[in-house]
Amino acid sequence: MANKRQLFAIAALFAALAFVPLFVTDSYIRHLFIIAFVYAVIASNWNLSLGHCGVFNFGHLTFFGIGVYTAAIASKTFGINPWIAMLLGGGTAALSALLLAAPVARLKGIYVVLVTFAFSQLALQLVLSQSQITGGAEGMVRLPFLQLGSYSFLKDFKFGYYYVGLLLLALSCLFLAFLSNSSFGKSLKAVRDAEDYAAARGISVARQRILALTLSAIFTGIAGGFYAIYLRVASPEVFGFGTLSLALSMVLIGGVNTVFGPVLAALVLTFATEAMAGLQGFEDARFIVIAVAMILVLRLAPEGLVDLLGKLRLPVRPART
Amino acid sequence: DVIKLGILAPLTGPAAADGQEMANGVKLAVEDLNKAGGVAGHTFEAVVADVGDASADKVATAAERLLGDQATGAIFTGYASTSNFEIDMMAEQDMIYLVSGNSQQTKDIVSADPSRFSTVWSLTPSYDAYNTEIVPVIDELATSGKLKLPNKKVALVASDNPYSKGIANGMAEAFKADGWEVTQNDLLPFGEINDWRGFLAKVRQDPPALLINTDYVSANAATFMRQFMENPTNSLVFIQYAPSVPEFLELTKEKSSGIVYNALGGAVRAASNPRADEVIGKYKAAYNVEPGSYGVMLYEQVMLYADALGKVGDPSKRQEIGAEIGKADKQTAMGRTRFDPATHLAVQGKDGMPIQFYQIQDGNRVLFYPKEYAGGEFKQPVWMK
Amino acid sequence: MRRLLDIIGLQAGYGASRVLNDLSLHIDEGESIGLFGPNGHGKSTLLKAISGLLRPTAGSIAFDGKDITTQRPPSIVAAGLIHAPQGNTLFGNMRIAETLELAAFSKRAKAEAGRHLEEVYALFPRLAERKQQFARTLSGGERQMLSIGCALMCAPRLLMLDEPTLGLSPRLKEELAAAIAKISKTGVPLIVVEQDVEFLLSLTDRLYMIEHGEVVREISSANAPDHEEVMRLYFGAEGAH
Amino acid sequence: MSENILEIAGACKFFGGLKAVNGVSFTVARGEMLGIAGPNGSGKSTLFNLITGVPFGPTSGEVRFMGERIDRWPAHRISRAGLVRTFQKDAEFPALSAHDTLLVSATYNGQLSRAQAEARIDNAFRSVDFGQTRRSMPSRELSVYEKKQLMIASALISEPALLMLDEPASGLTKPEIQRLDDLLVAVNRSGVTVLLIEHVLSLLLSVSQRLIVLNQGSVLAAGDPHDVVKNPQVIEAYLGGRS
Amino acid sequence: MDALLATLVSGLVLGSLYALMSSGLSLVWTTLGVFNFSHGALMMVGAFVAWTVSEILGLGPVTGILSGTLAAGLIGIIIERLLVRPFYSNRNMLLITAMTTLAAMVILERGAQMIWGARLKQLPRLIPGEVQILGTTISAHEALLIVLAPLILVALWRFTVMTNRGRSLRAVGQNQDSAALLGIDVPVAFALAFGISAALAGLTGALLGSIRFITPTMGSEPLTKAMIVVIFGGLGNLGATAGAAYLIGFIEAFLIFGLGLYWTPFVLFLLMILVLLFRPNGVFGGK
Ligand SMILES: Nc1ncnc2c1ncn2[C@@H]1O[C@H](COP(=O)(O)OP(=O)(O)OP(=O)(O)O)[C@@H](O)[C@H]1O
């Protein structure tokens, strides 16, 4: 475990991120960071169920979407303070995860993919069909924006939102780091790799799966709430396949056995894609480039980006005897 | 100096075809303007920003990219998101933003406080005419004997998106009010539909005089037509928007001959409006394909901006330019174009953008209503007795 | 005299950790050998290297005069060098009968599949009773039987058995010993890995003791060590743990 | 409370037509070391499975642990109650280090706080004298023998009342078997009841105070080990010619 | 009455389509345990190649379909070599290959977008005209599919269960080392499985290309359906897949007839979750 070194690197990263807005006044760049933060939260929390617990949850973006709509409906329809509305997103997401976990806990491997995928489809269908509540395909716009006392986040070139996003990410990372170092976190890996053995050591396989799913939904949901409040819109595309595969690639490029890999991957990928978005007539090609890059990373370091960095630094383990 | 003209468009993903056309329209206009030596000493450069699958972050990011560039003078789009939420971002930064779709959404956002949106204008008029206009047109065809109606029944089917659903329900109301019986008003999920047979089976059990499909996705409409023709009923077929898309004809070939559709805000191709053919001609010459409505509309968007810029002179005075656009009243490819200050939508109707009814007659689009623009006569479809 | 298998200066390992250090041994025509030694010191690794599952990093392996150091398993198996791995789990979701038929994969084996199948069923009646049972549900011993049965289906010209009696009941162990003896009688030389030296001596002509991936002692049935000595050998090895 | 720690009554496990365990009944006295032998496929491991609920309970019959019926309990509850087993085929948590394997077992099975767990881990390692250097590397890189050691250690760390071992000696060298022998005796002395499946007679006979021989899913013989091995049926079905 | 028959027929059509779509996916899934998310994209490639050969080069639909099948097969082998093989020994194989094949999907779809553009295309039908089944008219082309689907599935099933070559595919999927020790050439087996699977995808796409419209994303809906069918059928075998395909086909047809197209997907998914609750290994999947 390169834990010590890793933690140090992370602390440094966050420190650096905290200073960015002081140098970067351009609201476009800040916006990119905010989006990256959101994706980082999604990916790293997804990794809890997907990577650590081996639950092939393809409905993770649904938790995000539920967070989005909760915040939207709470703040716009019921006029709840957007700060609260964001947090509510975490609550409803966790509840829905609990609901989903019931069937998933009993299923194995790829069957989980089907059920979770179906779950996301159900959610989408509900959102579309209940248009009087959710705005249907049109979505909900002009959601209330954040305010801190008299300070409005609206025309400050995203200064405020940047720090809210960063704080959210930091909290989520602490949460995950704590989990994965706890024996709960380790038990997840035990359940993932050897169910029977785990059960024979007093670990309830079903319970750990349910917990993993539910916990992974909390910050994802809050991130959804933040996303809605920040962009001031909730629209069904959040359930779309594009977002899902992007987040999934972040998880895998980052490395399924780490906590911070996906965070790193999210930052890198967001800016990489955006860097290419500028190039005219390159719109489709850029997706190909990303895909190829991802494959290369996976081939060079099947354990992910973090592992790759590790390889560069750590000397190889000497032979036994 | 060079003014950058942003294009917010779905260049990738399901709507790529539309997006490409939007970009082409603007680029074409930019070429023309630059050839003419620019406007008020300014030349132009088109900058495209892809909104992909139109998810909120993609649209917002693309918008931010354009807004972030000091040189951007205006942003054009057919449609970028389904909700038009980006209008707010534009207004906040007083960015000129011309839209050619989702006019209902635009109206909802703008009409709350029009003064805040002085730089945002929609070249598509309110869609209300889509709901109502069809009734008198059909009645007229019937009374004039050009169309023999077996009964006064109408069956509608829509897909689950604001546009299709809204229009279908609007039409249903209008027909009821006119004493028609609505035998079906089905709603299908939005997206690819490969099997209309379920709906058509029900239709065949009680054939209506009028069969209306408001799903605007051309592939779906084409499939609908093929499957209807497998065993047609004695009904006039009306399809919303889709038939105006160029490849619809290629896809359906002779199968589509006889169907009726209408258009609002698209090019009005008629002797009395030569501008339309002029623009379409240019587009064909430049890209040697037939443009749909977006190519033409975005070309005209740029021209409107250019006019306003010409009056104001200074591209950074966006408020004023916006105001100028709002005052515009000119004959464009879409007909007479002027804006309603309350909604910032183009005005619809005789003294604005007309609604046009077309019938496809062996591979050609024949405009038969309104009279002023008509280029031919309606003919009873072959499959009807 | 002619050597059937000749291994010289073999080195192999897993990633960074080397397991076999410069190991040399050989089998002469018509003889069988046994391998023993403390756990985790490279016996199975040696067999993996011979059968091509593991690419040696140095040294050479020659079978029947031909160099096979860099050959891949298919051609090695085709040549008749067969390896029944340790604690083999085979194919969980395949039935016993299927698995055995599949085992006669190489041309040479296919030719005699029918006869071999009968032999295997005769040797392990339990397999014959359970033709349609999935491998994953077999008991430890049954799994061992299936694994050896597969090896026999491959029409071996040199048979390598890695701890074949692992988890077999004393009686079955005896019967298996008899069976193996029979096999080698029919002219199939053996390499047997076992912890039970007496067992090995009863089956083979020479033993190698493997420790830290090297041959540390060679024993022939002639100068067979007694129980105490074997214990000492092992404890010697343990000392190095 | 009863002094029989484990009571099996008419336990059955059927797989379709196959009666893997067919009406087995016996009791285990607190503190004894009971050996279980039998031909391959006679139902020994299946018996362990249905007692511990991993991965399945009995088709029918009763299992009582410390007087309580546990045959419908979920597996993790059974093992937390102090009835802990090892597996015949080597099992491992490939992603966890040996240390973390023990940690997890201690905190869940033993329901200890992390601190208490850490305190016990070192002893557990020593009890099976597990290589110092190998404790922190991922289990998947351990040798077959080390995996066995680890599995036993992870069972012992939660200080179970009843320890069930499924062929722990298979594949071990003589000295290793000797050490295992010592370990089992020590564990048993410390008050842990032990249930031992073995084919290695030397071990079985030296440690177990009582021996049960299964055959085709039912008890063939039971009693004092040295009598049982003389039983002609046992010799016929299990031991074969020698001995 | 005839409404019922009509529903039966459309259920049969759907079922056959789903059977075709899922056959290839099922092959690599049941043998290698690899879930190939680029399967839909391979259908798309098959369709586009078929269209190009048949319409642009004017060599006719039959040549078109054949070359479409071939092209997809080749790409399948390439995908296996570059995107799947490197990860066999990885613990997260299922996950990583899911990801890499997703990447392959992206590459193929975007590539097609760049090569063939966004506009819709369509192939002429292999057999023109309509036919009557149970008093319901369907295109002769669809009738052809109804005949073809079961044939292909049976052939596949016999191959994987009856022949040693086919068994070897399953063997390598379950335990590569043991397979290698029986003389099975593991890489060849993997390549073979993927080649066949991809070729089937190409064929399906090419056939689909004259019922539906050919677009870069035309594969996504079939992929979803195939995924449902394969998983629903269980890891058991191709027989299970076939069963699931027709079952879902009929259920869907009746749902559409019963409560309309709108709520059909919803109910279908709900149904599936419930079924998996009680049959966690799929409907036909063994315990
Ligand atoms: N797949 C593997 N990856 C990494 N190391 C391995 C692997 N397999 C074995 N090893 C290591 O190689 C060394 C030798 O293992 P090997 O199985 O060859 O020993 P052995 O003599 O067969 O022991 P045993 O008698 O227990 O089978 C051990 O230290 C083991 O940890």
Ligand SMILES: Nc1ncnc2c1ncn2[C@@H]1O[C@H](COP(=O)(O)OP(=O)(O)OP(=O)(O)O)[C@@H](O)[C@H]1O
């Ligand atoms: N899940 C299962 N499905 C079908 N049959 C099974 C299953 N599990 C075990 N069996 C059968 O039940 C019988 C008993 O198996 P068990 O593993 O208990 O034998 P055992 O006494 O442990 O033998 P060994 O000493 O070889 O381990 C065997 O014939 C085995 O094939």
Ligand SMILES: [Mg+2]
């Ligand atoms: Mg070994």
Ligand SMILES: [Mg+2]
């Ligand atoms: Mg057993």
